[in-house]
Amino acid sequence: MSTTESTGHRRDLAAAAVAALLVVAAVAVGASIEDTDGTLHLNWPPLYAQWDPHIGPGTPAALAVALAVIAYAPALAARLPWRPLLLTAWAASLAWIWSLALIDGWHRGVARRLTTKYEYLQVIDRFEDIPATLRDFTRHILIDSPGHWPAHTAGHPPGATLTFVLLDRVGLGGGAWAGAFCITAGSTAVVAVLITLRALADEATARRAAPFLVLAPAAIWVGASADGYFAAVTAWMIALLALAATRKVRSPATAALGAGLLFGLTCYLSYGLTLFAVVAAAVLLIARTPRPLPLILAGAAVAPLAFTLAGFNWWEAYHLLVERYYQGAGGIRPYGYFVWANLACTVLVIGLATVAGLRRAVASAPGAIGRLRTGRTTPADRLTALVLAALLALLAADLSGMSKAETERIWLPFATFLLAATALLPAAGRRHWLTAQAVLALAVNHLLFTGW
Secondary structure (H helix, E strand, O other), rough: OHHHHHHHHHHHHHHHHHHHHHHHHHHHHHHHHHHHHOOOOOOOOOOEEEEEEOOOOOHHHHHHHHHHHHHHHHHHHHOOOOOHHHHHHHHHHHHHHHHHHHOHHHHHHHHHHHOOOOHHHHHHHHHHHHHHHHHHHHHHHHOOOOOOOHHHHHHHHHHHHHHHHHHHHHOOOOHHHHHHHHHHHHHOOHHHHHHHHHOOOOHHHHHHHHHHHHHHOHHHOOOOOOHHHHHHHHHHHHHHHHHHHHHHOOOOOOOOHHHHHHHHHHOOOOHHHHHHHHHHHHHHHHHHHOOOOOHHHHHHOOOHHHHHHOOOOOOHHHHHHHHOOOOHHHHHHOHHHHHHHHHHHHHHHHHHHHHHHHHHHHHHHHHHHHHHHHHHOHHHHHHHHHHHHHHHHHHHHHHHHOOOOOOOHHHHHHHHHHHHHHHOOHHHHHHHEEEEEEEEHHHHHHHEEEEE
């Protein structure tokens, strides 16, 4: 190992150590606050979880998947043809998410996840007349309103709930189908990010990131939460945009229109995901073209137009949500704790390997930005710009104060792109970093029962 490589490795380890200390501090300070005045409303701060050491039917499978990815994935990612690589990465991601979910058992880990009193499935029967419900939606957001929506329904635009209403309408009703849908959809985000990296950076960059995208601790919260599904929608939106902007697809116009349609849908799945406009803007800057913009904007207008004509007012709903947020737990939970403890949650979602990759991205940012201005970029420069855009969007969400706790699932869409920073890690220590990712995910899933 050269002197430069050795220095970089030591700095990576230092960044990982600081991130680990941040998590320890968030756990210790959070426990003290919760024991003193109970304002966090968390059993195991900073995560929405409770201490519950356990094993389950998914344990052997999770161990097997982790060992297989660590042992074989780097070599397979380097030599498999591109399309088989995408299929293999998707299958491995699906296996990893399912096995982690089943550590908690079928009912507790999948079938009942989306049936709690806070969840979307509680209000399916109130959408028998969808247009009428959309017109009436904002009247049930505030806590003191008659028949107020459960937390997740009130906290999101109706596109989120409508997803599960439509699943019910086609015969896939109930918690088991909802959980399976979120896991299946969420697992495809790996493929979308690989396509994005290949289009914006190069194929070698995508191949280096592939094992880390598969073996992400984030998989704990993808299975099974609606936010895993949201992460897939945003990931495919960015993938289509990257293909359109770089013209690395047979029909760039179709890809641009598709990216716009998905961005419009994104805004009606979660208010906070409008921040993905930052990542989308970065894609156009990296590709150095505004050419897809007209079709993107045309596609992005479809969902807002449809929902507005149906009687749902996005802005009114958002302002009522802010009011509700400060009526209940959101207003009690202290900003001074969560503004930094949320970042500790993110460390547990993305893992220490990603922290090390982000350290490299931030360190190279001045040079990368300078080269972006001239158009003489390297694949690493373009990857750095994409990752930093996702980080900027996440930090904006954090500073907004509208994300206090539960960010381990709420920020999954941003975390999905932060994971790409692992492509910046040197080959020499890649298996060690993969092992660290797997150990973190297995420890969290076996020691805690996570919820939302």
